[in-house]
Amino acid sequence: MEKLFFLIFAVIAIVSAIGVVSLRNPVHSAISLMVCFLQVAALFILLRSPFLAAVQVFIYVGAVVVLFLFAVMVLDLGKERFGGYLHHQRPIALVVVIGFVFVMGFTILHGSLDAPLGNYTEEALVKNTEIMGKLLFTKYVFPFEVVSFLLLIALIGAIVLAMKEKR
């Protein structure tokens, strides 16, 4: 059962990902990206991380994709302006990417994982969200603060950058 779901999600994710990079219309790409994000969120649930799945949906689907769409719309870019690949480096790029897939795939298939197991077993993960909340505000409070500060800066930065220059 789980395997089936995994397979479905995985195939859709890959197909939509290919769509993101290959579709000519950026609006289509963005929508394809959204599909991909949803699949990943679903996979998170398979991995017993419902909180993350929710976050994934809220932020990626709800914010990021919308931002992309916004950008495309605001700039009002014609379809033809967005199309096109880089032709001069396509062969090398493909070789490199395939090489990368080969190398990494080989590593994954032949690798083995021997690290001490933690104590968050499936049973413990029932209270998944609660645990995560606790961790974020205790052990990881410093990175949490840093990241939130970063977000604030990004917010301000984005506003400043996108502001129309005063004449």
Next chain:
Amino acid sequence: MEGFPILSAIILAPLFGCIAILFVKEASISKIRAIAVISTSVSLILSLYLLFAYDKAKAGYQFVEKVEWVRSLGISYHVGVDGISVAMVVLTSFVIFTGVFVSWVGIKHRIKEHYIFLLLLVSGVFGVFTSLDMIFFYLFYELAVIPMYPLIGIWGSANREYATMKLTLYLSFGAVFALIGILSIYFTAGQMTGSYTFDMTQIGKISFASSYQIWVFLPLLFGFGVLVPLAPFHSWSPIGHAAAPSAVSMLHAGVLMKLGAYGIIRIAMGLLPEGAQFWMPVVAVLCLINIFYGGMVAMHRKDMKFMIGYSSSSHMGYVLLGLSTLNYIGVNGAVLLMFAHGIMTALAFALIGFVYDQAHTRMTYDFSGLAHKMPFIAVAFAIMGFASSGLPGLANFVSELMIFIGAFKTYPFQAVIAVFGIIITATYMLRALRNVFFCEPMPEWEHLKDATTFVQRFPYIVLILVLLIVGFYPAILIDVINAGVMPLVDKINNVSMAAKAGL
């Protein structure tokens, strides 16, 4: 004064001055100058107090302050002075004190920034001369070098971009080698004792293997030698002097070059006595290049700042020769020469700057008979020239004499060449004096004005007085310096005696 952190006060006074100037408006020049004068005179007064309060009988490091900084790495803010440092601190405070007055006259634009950088630099120099922790030594050293870049780049004269780039690159280059040596000592000492520390007083107690000492002495010697400057890595210095504004030349030649020699004394010789034993004969040969070759180039140069610049590298050759003797007389002489040369060369650059600011040329052949228009400057220049060529009654003579006597014991041949060097010095100094200040006055220099106001004359008078006082009564400094030199030389020589006894 018991318990008062004198050394920190000396280091921080210019830094506070620098911060205070930050809050003053650019336009209120008199306030900026007042702050600069006050902060440097605080350092001057305290360092003079240091000179007289230093207990010569007790010797060793005194006025020590220690605050832990990074415990896990063994870094602490540890300052203290021995006789050698006292002399250097006094030198620095005199040079900056007079430098502030020279800038008062010479710097016409961006006065605020100039003083900020100047004071920052000096703070670093004080720090180097008092640090007993190698990391702080290095940090203060960089603090002293970096302001040099804007100071020459912004307020310099001809060719300043090239000069400031070259200077900064050379100094950083040397510093990196020194840092390698410092880190090596840190790790080796840590491995040997089990407790990692950058504290020189503690590392000084460790005796490293002699082959190790010989290897690590080299990067230290090279790194600090570039600063001295040891030939053939000297070419940053004359052009740096030439391009820099007066006060910066004063600091550069008067103090900055001494940082290198001080580093050699304090870290290389102080921590690696056997390395010193091994390498000093080599230094004694190399320094001849400085003395003879530097002097000869100085003789050929017609640009007065270049002339003094090369003569500085020639004189620093004497310092190295004195250090390389590894006996009381020579090393004492070397430290005293560092002091005397610092004062004398500061005077030289101040004077040349004074002439240059009005005439916009420094070529000896452009001038004639300036003594008619500026008698005060002529007299001061003559005194500087005579000091430089080792005339008795001025501080340089005593120190050179001691270096010669010391060197004559260990390296008679080098001593002969070195003594010949003072003839070369006298030649170019007297030639410059004749060409620039004597002979018929020229109509094109009718507009030049002598130093007449108090502010204009004050720095020269102070520097000349220092030269005269030390020249007439050298014991005032030598007794203090000797208190620092004796333990150092004893350590180096005891080590070699022990090594011989062991064989």
Next chain:
Amino acid sequence: MIPLSHYLLLSLALFSIGVAGVLLRRSIIIVLMSLELIFNSINLSLVAFAHFLQSMTGRVFVVFTITVAAAEVAVGLAILVAVYRRRKTVYVEELNEMKH
């Protein structure tokens, strides 16, 4: 139970597709989207590892990555807008002011 390698292979696939997008597409907006894909693949592998190691660290980090990704997209798009206003182009190869 799906083995870890499946997740990792999926992650690899997404990553490679993202890289291909970055390398091949001319439009900066698609490049940014491909970057998001790469982020996602990383998140996926992080969570997968966390799951199989029974740890929370990976999961917590995903929260941070998502945040950073959001910030990145916001700034990136803002830059895109600013650049477009000035240069009237979104083609990566035409934005080569930093050359030499």
Next chain:
Amino acid sequence: MTTWLILFIPLISAVLITFVTRRQKDLSSYISIGAVVFCFILSIDPILNLLKHPHMEPIQQSFSWINIPGLHVEMGTLLDPLSILMLFVVTFVGSLIHIYSRGYMHGDPGFSRFFACLSLFIFSMFGIVLSNNFIQIFIFWELVGLSSYLLIGYYFEKPSASDASKKAFLVNRIGDFGFILGIFVLFQATGTFNFIEINHILEKGGIPDSTLYLAALLIFCGAVGKSAQFPLHVWLPDAMEGPTPVSALIHAATMVAAGVYLLARTALLYHLSPDAMEVVAYIGGFTALLAAVIAVAQNDIKRVVAYSTLSSLGYMVMAMGVGGMTAGMFYLTTHAFFKALLFLAAGSVIHAFHTQNIWEMGSAFKKVKTTGATFILGSLAMAGVFPFSGFWSKDEILTATFTSHHYFLFAIGILVAFISAFFMTRLVFVTFFGNERYHGHPHESPPVMTVPLIILAVFAVLSGFAGLPWFEPNFGTYIAGPSHGGHGEHGFNFFVAGLSTVVVLAGIALGYIIYCRELTKDPLEGNVLYKLAHNKFYFDEFYDNFIVAKIYNGIATICNFAEVNIIIHLFVNGFAYLTRESGKILRLTTTGKLQHYTLIMVAGVVALFLLFGAL
């Protein structure tokens, strides 16, 4: 205490004039004159004391100047017969010249500066005379060089004066180079700088002869420089660019004699090193001859006197070299009187005629009687005519040469005596007699100048009797004290005295024949030897055009070439060039295209995996 007072009063005077009374010229001169006269009065007491106790023990007072382990330098004073004699000469001649200068320099814009420098000189000279150790004597040795520099270059607006002062200082520096090395050699051997301690150690012996020889030769270098012996004699004639009182005081009576004084101070060292003494003697003899020949062909009144000084200095050094310490010091004393007299009188003549060329004077005696008379007395003393002081002192030197079996040097000495008599006669006749060749209206100098002349003339005539060999105690009794190796008296030798009188008279006669008639130029002109001598045997040209211009400046040029081209251009800028060029090549990789960078990055990751990965 008195000695310290003597030493420092002139310094105080110099400082006072420089900083306080610079604008009040009269006051400045009074301070300077007062200082030196006061010193003279103070030095009377030690002189009387010496006369009472001929074999006095040296009195030392000193304080420590530098004191570190291995090096102990003192500053001190030493009173022994030698220094008391020099003290007397310096204060006495100095006082007269100071007084004379007030007249001579009258109205000069740098009047105060002149007196300040004179005071500085007197201070430095006292320092040499009174010092009890080598370092101190070296210090003041350099300081007299400084004051000499300042006074030669007094008219600094004249390029010739500036050059002359520079030359004097540098040539002296070359001598001092040897001197200081000699001091080091001696310090190395004995471990002390103190004269008396060194003498004790030398008396004990045990120091290798080669060391002593080296030390003696090197120390002699100092004397060669200061006393202008060949080959460093070239500075002294040029030093005549200074005001005439300076020439009289520094370049005739006192400073140049310091070299001889130094040899006397270190007499024991030379006594122990006979080889070095030979060198000293021959250098002295050669200088005496060379300078005498040159003096014949000079037309500048001061230069003639200057070369006669050179010749006399050579004489004294020769005396030292043959072991005639007493003779040398005696000559030094009488020479100080008559040479100062000659210079001051020459100055008075110059003052009157406003020229230094003797061929533009002539028949001057009618106009400047006092000056002329004193000048003639001085010339007779210089020529060594019986019974003037020069006769007795010169005779002692010749006797010393003769009795120590240096017959060749004796011959030179006789020859020099002949030439000296000849050129002094020439000078007197051309300047004071013959036909009138001057313009304007020369007049006698004021009493402030003539009175010192008269006093000096009295001493020039009579001081020789202090050394009469038939009476005890005479000059030698005091000077050849026990501490100086006991170079004995040489007595009076009738052969020597007779011979010298004969040649001197012959020289005067020859001069009379050639020059006592109506002349407009030198009748000897055109003679090859005259030409050579007139051009000072081209020593200056050789030094200036070859040694300085070619070798010294040549080395500097080569060094500068190496500096600019090899170090700066090749190494430093070459390194920068390499960096820059390699940067130029490497920057081609930065296309500015984002995706190129990304591609390279990914390829790099793959490559790293292939290289180090767990494949």
